Amino acid sequence: MVLDPAETKEMAARYPERRSLVLPLLWRAQERIGYVSDEAIDEIAAAADVPASEVSSVVTFYTMFRRSKPPAHRLQVCTSLSCAMAGADDLVAGLRAMPGCGERFSVETVECLAACDRAIAGLYNEGLVGPLDLAGSTKLVRDGAGVAGPAKAASDAAARAEGGDGR
Amino acid sequence: MIMRLLTDGIGEVDLRDIGVYRSRGGYQAVEKALRRMTPQEVAAEVNTANLRGRGGAGFPAGRKWSFLPNDGRPRYLCVNGDESEPGSFNNRMLVEDNPHLLVEGVICSSYAIGANFAVIYLRGEFYEGAAIMNRAVAQATEAGYLGEHILGSDYSLHIVVHRGAGAYICGEESALLESIEGKRGHPRVKPPFPAVAGLYASPTVVNNVETLCCVPSIVNNGGAWFAGIGSPKSPGTKICSISGHVRRPGNYELVMGTPLRELVEEHAGGIRDGHRLKMILPAGASSAAMTPDQLDTPLDFDAMAAAGSMLGSAGLIVCDETTCAVKVALIGESFYAHESCGKCTPCREGTKWVEKVLARLEGGQGQPEDVDLLKSLVGEIGGGKCLCPLGDFAVTYLGSALRLFEDEFIAHAHGHTCSHAAEVLSA
Structure with missing residues (x-):
């Protein structure tokens, strides 16, 4: 059993219709075991009252759902316009040339993360990171710690600038 | 001109704490609306405000609300x-740094349209935003602003934070x-529009976070x-x-109506050292480029459209x-080819074709002949065919x-890679 039936029941009570449970339960399954298993798909289909084939088709439509377990350290680098202009492609190439890439850690590309003010932006596991450079991201994927430019500080700086008192 | 209507306090205090938010006047709009105004009066104020949709289309929210049929569903x-x-990254800031403002806006708007269930749909990558929003909803429920009989009234509202997944x-x-109904995210055939048959085929309003x-x-x-405030036909502020x-x-x-030049040169500090402006994509990757001679265009829906582009979000x-304009x-195009849902042929096939040519x-x-080919593809894919x-x-x-x-495209078509190509990557 992948899902907790009591939790599923509690989540179902929040929605007017059960089929809305598909995405929240896919997230829940992925949080619990790291990916969406066949067993999870069957459980979700039963809970949301939709065919298992439909749940499968939803899993493959949304890029953030995974059908297999990811590496423990996972860095997704944004390669959309503002980050590309800041050198995202070179950063990805540099990281992918590192020993251990694809085994101990993975480096993937991702579409715009709505963090263009922190270009080059990325997601390290579930945390927004940026601005990324090669040295900072190397440390990140090797040690799982140490980020170039703490996310919150960058956001606060932007907000200060907005008020005019940061200039 | 800067005017902090939605961003007041961000970066100075922790507005995610409902106590802090309330100490700065937060939830007074809910108190006022539910205690002293009818839903129709709230909707009338939004109509008078001429609040235009901040998600990009600029459609008046009050009019959108008025399309809901009164048929008991x-x-x-x-x-x-x-x-x-x-x-675009303004919604992320609002969700992460001012979540109670959104909850308060959702309560007032749901009350105005007579909705007892609201969904805050956040893109899947907003892990932190979803956690912050869920906490805000829980705090607002505990404070009596959400749930059954809000502030002792007959009005009830439940909010669910629903995450997308990329x-x-x-x-x-x-x-x-x-997507909220648990399906693949394919656009529906319209009409019927969401106002008539939206979520669960019921009358539904979809509004952007900033709106x-x-x-x-x-x-x-x-x-x-x-x-x-601001431009008469596009009033209010816009987070750029x-x-x-x-x-x-x-x-x-x-x-609204602040000149583009003021944003670029004053607030954003101008172009990085030793360089000069070539172009601006004012509404993200999907907007028509604007050039330095258009810097005096006012930032509002109509003026940006008149300048041949758009304000969008x-x-x-x-x-x-x-x-490099080609790069x-x-x-x-690689983005759109990847994100096309695959439902309509011009988009599904066209984006990949254009990507290949580029x-x-x-x-x-x-x-x-590639330049002419691209020109014809622009006409074949665009123009509302999907x-x-x-x-x-x-x-x-x-x-x-x-x-x-065009000269850059022609140069590339004759086998010359752009002299800028290396620079755009290492810039």
Whole structure:
């Protein structure tokens, strides 16, 4: 059993219709075991009252759902316009040339993360990171710690600038 | 001109704490609306305010609300927080740094349209935003602003935070509704529009995060007050996200109608040292490029449209002279080819075809006829041939670049890779 039936029941009570449970339960399954298993798909289909084939088709439509377990350290680098202009492609190439890439850690590309003010932006596991450079991201994927430019500080700086008192 | 209506306090205090938010006047709009106003009166103020949709279309929210049929079916409010347009990052700031403003806007708006269930749809990548939003909803419920018989009234409202999972198309309102219903994010055939048959085939309003965040101040101060701010036909403020080759990228909340030049040169600090402006994509990757001679254009819906581009959600990407116009088109097209949901042929096939042609041009393998081919593809894919605007978005910048920077495309088509190509990557 992948899902907790009591939790599923509690989540179902929040929605007017059960089929809305598909995405929240896919997230829940992925949080619990790291990916969406066949067993999870069957459980979700039963809970949301939709065919298992439909749940499968939803899993493959949304890029953030995974059908297999990811590496423990996972860095997704944004390669959309503002980050590309800041050198995202070179950063990805540099990281992918590192020993251990694809085994101990993975480096993937991702579409715009709505963090263009922190270009080059990325997601390290579930945390927004940026601005990324090669040295900072190397440390990140090797040690799982140490980020170039703490996310919150960058956001606060932007907000200060907005008020005019940061200039 | 900066005016902090929605961003007041951000970066200074922790507005995620409901106590802090309330100490600065938070939830007074809910108190006022539920205790002293009828739903119709709230809707009338929003109508008077001429609050236009901040998600990009600029459609008046009050009019959108008025389309709901009065036929006894339940009504729903869905918040579009799927912010995915490359260049836009203002919704993320509101969700992460001012979540109670959104909750308050959702309560006032749901009350106005008679909805007892609202969904805040956030893109899947907003892990932190979803956690913050869930905490805000829990705090507001505990404080009595959500749930049954809010503030002792007859009105009840429940909010669910629903996460997407990595699909640009879910920012399109009918695809967003499909996603909430647990389906693949394919846009629906319209009509019927969501107002008539939206979530669970019931009357539904879909509004953007920033649009709803404007509602509390409209309730507090009146629609006429809001209508008097900024451009007469696009009143209020707009949070402009600016990034790219500027000194101070970030979010700046400006009065509608502020000149583009003021945003770029003053607030964002101008172009990085030693360089000059080449073009601006004012509404992210899907907008027509603007050039330095257009810097005096006022930032509002109508003036930007009159200038041949759009305000959209105001995600401005600024490019200096080292940027290759062909490379920018390729980066954008790869995005759209990846994000096309595959439902409509012109978009599904066209985006990949354009991407292929641009890739060979950019790689120095272009053919002289490629420029004309691209021009014809822009016409074949764009112009409203698909169920949703993604197909149009995919060729809007390209169409403008082919007009403004045709010489660069021609040079590439004759086998010359752009001298800027290396620089755009290492810039």
